[in-house]
Amino acid sequence: MQKWRATRRLLLNSYSSKSRFDHPRSNPISDHSTTISRSSSGFESWTSRIHYRHLATATIQRNPAFSTLNSDDINHFKGILGDKNVIEDEDTLLFANTDWMRKYKGSSKLLLQPRTTQEVSEVLKYCNSRRLAVVPQGGNTGLVGGSVPVFDEVIINVGSMKQVISFDKVSGVLVCEAGCILENLVCFLDNQGFIMPLDLGAKGSCQIGGNVSTNAGGLRLVRYGSLHGTVLGIEAVLANGDVLDMLGTLRKDNTGYDLKHLFIGSEGSLGIVTKVSILTPPKLSSVNLAFLACKDYSSCQKLLFEAKRRLGEILSAFEFLDNESLNLALNHLEGVRNPLPPAMHNFYVLIETTGSDESYDKEKLEAFLLRSMEDGLISDGVIAQDINQASSFWRIREGVPEALMKAGAVYKYDLSLPVETMYNLVEEMRTILGNSAKVIGYGHLGDGNLHLNISTPQYDDVILAQIEPFVYEWTSKQRGSISAEHGLGLMKANKIFYSKSHETVQLMASIKKLMDPNGILNPYKVLPYSIVSYS
Amino acid sequence: MKIMVAVKRVIDYAVKIRVKPDKTGVETQNVKMSMNPFCEIALEEALRIKEGGMASEVVAVSMGPAQCVDTLRTGLAMGADRAIHVDATGPLYPLSVAKLFKALVELEKPGLLILGKQAIDDDCNQTGQMVAGLLGWPQGTFASKVVLDKEKQLATVDREVDGGLETLCMDLPAVITTDLRLNQPRYATLPNIMKAKSKVIKKYTPQELNIEIKSDLEVLQVTEPPKRKAGVIVSSVDELIDKLKNEAHVI
Numbered sequence: 001m002q003k004w005r006a007t008r009r010l011l012l013n014s015y016s017s018k019s020r021f022d023h024p025r026s027n028p029i030s031d032h033s034t035t036i037s038r039s040s041s042g043f044e045s046w047t048s049r050i051h052y053r054h055l056a057t058a059t060i061q062r063n064p065a066f067s068t069l070n071s072d073d074i075n076h077f078k079g080i081l082g083d084k085n086v087i088e089d090e091d092t093l094l095f096a097n098t099d100w101m102r103k104y105k106g107s108s109k110l111l112l113q114p115r116t117t118q119e120v121s122e123v124l125k126y127c128n129s130r131r132l133a134v135v136p137q138g139g140n141t142g143l144v145g146g147s148v149p150v151f152d153e154v155i156i157n158v159g160s161m162k163q164v165i166s167f168d169k170v171s172g173v174l175v176c177e178a179g180c181i182l183e184n185l186v187c188f189l190d191n192q193g194f195i196m197p198l199d200l201g202a203k204g205s206c207q208i209g210g211n212v213s214t215n216a217g218g219l220r221l222v223r224y225g226s227l228h229g230t231v232l233g234i235e236a237v238l239a240n241g242d243v244l245d246m247l248g249t250l251r252k253d254n255t256g257y258d259l260k261h262l263f264i265g266s267e268g269s270l271g272i273v274t275k276v277s278i279l280t281p282p283k284l285s286s287v288n289l290a291f292l293a294c295k296d297y298s299s300c301q302k303l304l305f306e307a308k309r310r311l312g313e314i315l316s317a318f319e320f321l322d323n324e325s326l327n328l329a330l331n332h333l334e335g336v337r338n339p340l341p342p343a344m345h346n347f348y349v350l351i352e353t354t355g356s357d358e359s360y361d362k363e364k365l366e367a368f369l370l371r372s373m374e375d376g377l378i379s380d381g382v383i384a385q386d387i388n389q390a391s392s393f394w395r396i397r398e399g400v401p402e403a404l405m406k407a408g409a410v411y412k413y414d415l416s417l418p419v420e421t422m423y424n425l426v427e428e429m430r431t432i433l434g435n436s437a438k439v440i441g442y443g444h445l446g447d448g449n450l451h452l453n454i455s456t457p458q459y460d461d462v463i464l465a466q467i468e469p470f471v472y473e474w475t476s477k478q479r480g481s482i483s484a485e486h487g488l489g490l491m492k493a494n495k496i497f498y499s500k501s502h503e504t505v506q507l508m509a510s511i512k513k514l515m516d517p518n519g520i521l522n523p524y525k526v527l528p529y530s531i532v533s534y535s
Numbered sequence: 536m537k538i539m540v541a542v543k544r545v546i547d548y549a550v551k552i553r554v555k556p557d558k559t560g561v562e563t564q565n566v567k568m569s570m571n572p573f574c575e576i577a578l579e580e581a582l583r584i585k586e587g588g589m590a591s592e593v594v595a596v597s598m599g600p601a602q603c604v605d606t607l608r609t610g611l612a613m614g615a616d617r618a619i620h621v622d623a624t625g626p627l628y629p630l631s632v633a634k635l636f637k638a639l640v641e642l643e644k645p646g647l648l649i650l651g652k653q654a655i656d657d658d659c660n661q662t663g664q665m666v667a668g669l670l671g672w673p674q675g676t677f678a679s680k681v682v683l684d685k686e687k688q689l690a691t692v693d694r695e696v697d698g699g700l701e702t703l704c705m706d707l708p709a710v711i712t713t714d715l716r717l718n719q720p721r722y723a724t725l726p727n728i729m730k731a732k733s734k735v736i737k738k739y740t741p742q743e744l745n746i747e748i749k750s751d752l753e754v755l756q757v758t759e760p761p762k763r764k765a766g767v768i769v770s771s772v773d774e775l776i777d778k779l780k781n782e783a784h785v786i
Contacts, residue, residue, distance in 0.1 A: 190551065285565045291722075339722050358567075359605070370729055382722035385609045386569030387549030389722060 060524055062151040066133045069110055069154065073130060077112055080122045085160070087111040096155050099148045100141050100202075101405070101412070104490060106149025108135070113160045117235060117243055117274040123156060124272065124520075125241025133520050136268035138179065138210030141202040143401075143412060146267045146489025147210065150524045158209050161274060164188055173232060173249045175277045178209025194280040197224035201398035209273045215265030217485030219398075222446035223316040223354065224281055227264055233277035234260040238270075239516040249277050262511070267487050268522045270515045286358040287316075288365050289390040292381035293345035297423040299377045300347050304419065304445055306377065307351055310368045314361055317352035318446030319397050322426065325442040328455070329396050332403035336396055339382045339389075349378075349445070350397055400442055404453050407438075411454040411464065413471050414443075416481035422450045425474055429454065432466055449484040472498040487526075494528045505531060536590045536646035536685075536707070538581040540615065541636065542574040542597050544606040545656040558756050561656070570606050573651025575613075575720040576713045580681060581649050582614045583718065589683045590647070592616045596639060598632055600624050604736060611731035612723035618736040619643075623748060631741075631748045633665035638744035640670060645708065647690070652677055652712040663712035673705035676712040683707075 077086045087093065088110060097106040114120045127134050133153040140147045149155060161177035164185070168174075172194050176185065182203040186196050198211060200218035210216075212234065215227050224230060233248035246260045262270055294300045300320050307315055321329075323346050330336055340348075355361040365383070372378045384390035404410045417425065426441035433439060433454065443451040452471065456463055472482050476498040483492055483499075496505055509531045512519075519532065546552065546561070547569040553562045570578075581593045595610035597603040598621040607618040621635055640648060653660035667674035675681070675692030679700065682691045688707045693700050695714050723731075741748050769775045779786045 285567065287567075292725075337719070341724065366728060369725055373725055373729075378725070381725040383725070383728060385575075385612075385723055386572075387547045387567060388572075391549065 060150060060529065063133070063519070063523060065131065065518075066153075066520070066523070067131045069132065069152070073126075073132065074110065076126055077110070077123065080126070081112060081114055081119055085113040085115065087113065093155075096137065096140065096157065097148055099143075099145050101143060101410070104145035104148050104150075106135070106151065106153065106155075108149040108152050108155050111155045111157060113157050115160045117161075117237065120156065120158070120161075120237045120272055120274055121241045121243050124237055124239060127154065127520055128240045128518055131518050131520065133523050135522055136209075136213070136272045138207035138213075139181065139202065139205040141206045142210070142214060142489060143414070143486045144483070144489030144491040146214070146487055146522065146525050150490060153523065156272065158272070158274065159207060161209075162207075165275065167192060168249070169193075171249075171251075172280045172282060173277060174280050175233075175247065175249060175275065176208060177275055178207060178212075178273045180208050182206050182208060182211060189280055190283065193283050195283045197230040197279070197281055198227065201401060208276050208278070212264055212276050213266065213268050213273050214487045215485070217444065217447065217449065219317050219319065219352075219444070221444065222318055227278075228261055230279050231260065231264055231276060232279055234263050234273055235275035236263050236271035236273050239518065239521050243274075244271065247275050247277050251279070262515075265487070267489060267526050269512060269526045270521065272521070284354050284356050286353075286355045286361045287390070288353045288361055289384040289393055290351045290365060290369055290381055291339045291384070291393045291396075292349045292351065292369070292378045293340055293343075294347040294349060294377065295379050296346055300349055300445060301419055303349060303351075303372060303377045306372060307368065310371075311351070311353055311364065314353040314355040314364065315351070315446075316354035317350065319350040319443070320445040321348050321350075321397060321400060321442035322346065322423075322440060323348075324438060324440040325400050326396065328403045328407060328438075328440060329400050332406040333395070333399045336392070336399065339393055339396075340380050343380065345379060350393060397442070400440075400451075400453075404440075404455055407455050408457040409455070409459040411456075411467055412486075413450075413452040413467075413482075414484050414486040415450050415452060415471070415475050416448055416484035417450055417475060417478050418480070419445065419448050421478060422448065425450065425471070426452060428474070429467070429471070432470070433463065436460075437463055447484070469498075475499070490525050493525050494530075496526075496528060537592045537594060537643060538584060538590045538647045538649060539594050539596060539636075539640065539643060539645040540574070540578045540581045540610070541632075541648070541650040541662070542578060542595050542606055542610050543571040543651070543654045543656075544568050544597060544599060544603050545571045545654055548572060548655050554757055554759050558758055560754065560757050568602070568605075570609055571651050571654045571656075573653060573655075573713055573715070575651075576715070576717050577649040577651050577711075578610055578613055578615060579718045579720040580678075580711075580713060581647075582721070584647070584681070584683060585614075587683075589685050594619060594643060594645065596621070596636070598623055598627055598635060607736055608731055609723060611734045611736075612728040613721055614727060615734075617734055620736055620738050621744070622738055622740050625748070626750065626754075627748065628750050628752055629659045629661035629665055631746070631750065632662050633669055634746050635741060635744060636662075636666045637669045638746055639739075640666075642744075646688075647683075647708060648672075648710045650710070650712045652714050663710050667710040670708075670710070672708055672710050673703075674710040674712070675703050675705060677714040678711050679714050679716045681711060681717070 093111055096111045097108055114123055135149045135153045135155050137147050137155050137157040158179040161179040163177045165175040189195055198216055198218045199220045212227055212231055233246055235247045236244045263273055304318055326348055353361050353365050384393055426439055430439045438455040440453050441450055443449045472495055475482050481499045482495050509527055512532055547567040550567055555562050584590050585593050593615045595607055595615040595618040597607050603620055611618055650663040663676055677695045678692045679695045680693035689704055690707055690709050691704050693702050
């Protein structure tokens with residue numbers, strides 16, 4: 001039996017989402033990203049050879065109004081946090097300075113690891129008084145460069161604040177600190193008979209504070225809704241150190257302006273989230289997963305329409321990937337095989353149902369699928385017969401970003417578009433780029449969210465010029481969002497006008513100025529630099 | 536030639552198991568059940584043998600309460616031609632299962648009986664061997680490769696043993712139990728799920744097969760293994776040596 005268990009563990013680990021964050025052994029991007037150039041003013045510029053071009057039109061300079069760290073500051077931090085939690089060690093800093101995609105690399109010299117809200121408050125108060133810029137950091141799994149410094153901002157990592165504070169077994173309200181890793185919360189809740197309302201490929205490393213700060217979407221949004229609905233309360237620390245206790249656990253509370261929504265999705269630019277209170281759904285026993293093949297995109301759409309009607313309340317996920325995405329996953333991921341008998345299909349759809357009655361749900365799903373097959377919406381499909389088969393189907397869909405990283409350079413776009421026209425963008429991109437790049441499209445079809453990715457062996461400015469601003473303009477014309485769930489971060493800090501009006505952005509800037517007059521929280525990100533100016 | 540395959544309905548192996556508070560067993564209420572992984576491999580091997588032209592029919596057999604029919608439906612959806620359900624409530628230990636299989640084999644007369652090497656709920660690893668003993672058939676257990684010779688009515692089985700691989704050659708009919716590396720089971724495709732709905736599941740009771748189910752075993756208690764203690768971070772080599780010497784007593 002031991003041999004069996006060991007082999008199973010090997011198999012399971014190769015499917016586990018944690019492997020998504022093992023540093024890829026041969027990453028062409030990291031070979032390029034360590035070039036650091038010195039600008040004439042003497043400050044170390046963060047730019048890398050590849051990434052410099054991304055900001056060709058708006059090369060960022062370090063804001064001279066921010067102070068530079070000195071030894072007094074470091075001693076002060078040691079006084080607040082203790083020596084062990086003030087980190088200047090270069091290897092640790094290298095990891096904290098680099099984002100998951102290995103695209104953005106800061107040059108911070110200091111990483112702080114507060115353990116309590118009080119420590120966060122004292123740190124921020126001091127930084128505000130000294131005008132030291134800071135970057136709030138959690139699991140560092142963001143995809144738009146929002147979690148790493150641009151220059152030498154002090155990194156405040158809340159990963160040490162990982163206690164579960166309370167859990168109400170009747171209402172399902174979980175109160176925990178911001179540094180709790182999502183997968184750990186899922187395990188904790190599993191023992192109680194509940195689940196987290198969000199699920200994403202990064203669950204092995206991402207932290208709930210970061211999820212909330214970026215309003216993470218994920219695979220289950222179509223069933224449980226967004227964090228704006230499921231988060232009941234937040235405790236956050238403002239730039240001046242004030243602790244804002246809005247950690248309510250009430251389902252309904254209409255007393256005044258609901259300020260917690262400001263912190264959900266503002267990517268750490270208005271305050272550091274230190275505690276979260278979230279409503280968790282009960283864990284339902286019957287989960288079924290089907291992996292289906294469709295011959296064209298309009299079949300996928302019709303399938304979505306039918307699924308919402310016929311599966312109704314038990315539908316819990318609806319994802320799609322095109323043929324190129326599947327091939328990428330099959331070629332670059334280990335231990336992954338095509339669930340369907342070998343044949344050329346153009347699109348694949350993953351449908352998951354979650355309900356309380358196993359046989360009823362299975363019958364409902366089978367009836368729906370067989371009928372869809374008779375109607376010609378599905379050309380083939382498989383239903384997972386046990387949890388391991390289901391995990392392997394999910395591994396394919398969740399592993400596409402990882403496969404893209406292994407394939408070379410990736411231009412990643414996360415767009416909200418009307419479902420009818422969504423895939424047209426992928427096809428147009430393919431026509432424009434021809435053989436010079438591989439264009440793939442996959443995503444949360446149930447939410448109207450396309451992940452458009454363009455894969456090339458290496459980064460190339462010519463290709464980038466063909467992609468941007470075409471993708472943003474196309475999206476804007478459809479009144480879509482240029483960032484459905486990834487956020488703006490650094491990558492799209494100047495792109496907000498493609499999806500929001502001037503007046504709206506002006507108001508955002510006013511709020512930012514009100515809450516963070518010195519602009520120390522996560523500078524250079526989210527809002528356009530030209531709008532958020534500081535004296 | 537007919538192939539009979541044993542499939543068992545067990546707790547899905549990805550489920551976190553919990554022991555019942557009264558320690559009489561493991562919590563099975565509201566827990567996902569699926570086909571035993573080794574039985575999946577057994578069924579896959581039978582299907583491949585049939586697709587290779589060496590067999591005419593694959594019959595899946597499961598024993599237990601009414602819900603076993605779900606597992607048999609999965610087997611039919613994978614490609615088995617028909618299924619047999621032996622309806623028995625109460626615990627079934629390997630010797631009882633083996634006796635029931637002997638009765639079924641005498642009814643159906645298959646040329647090959649394939650089982651998983653063990654079930655993941657009891658880890659007994661006994662049923663295949665016991666059936667072979669009762670029938671007087673040769674057995675190739677822990678099979679990692681099976682090659683049939685139709686003319687000579689032989690089976691050549693590679694077995695995974697502790698020292699490596701052992702190759703046996705045996706006359707048919709024979710009993711084979713499957714190990715992990717034998718094959719990768721196929722998924723149940725929609726067209727096959729559709730066909731499975733019209734396939735036959737025949738029901739027998741132990742009385743009809745003239746077998747009396749009695750057990751010589753009684754489960755007294757089921758407890759969890761002791762929880763692993765947290766590790767300790769030591770701050771220096773001296774402290775490590777001190778702990779190894781004085782606490783762990785290994786040096």
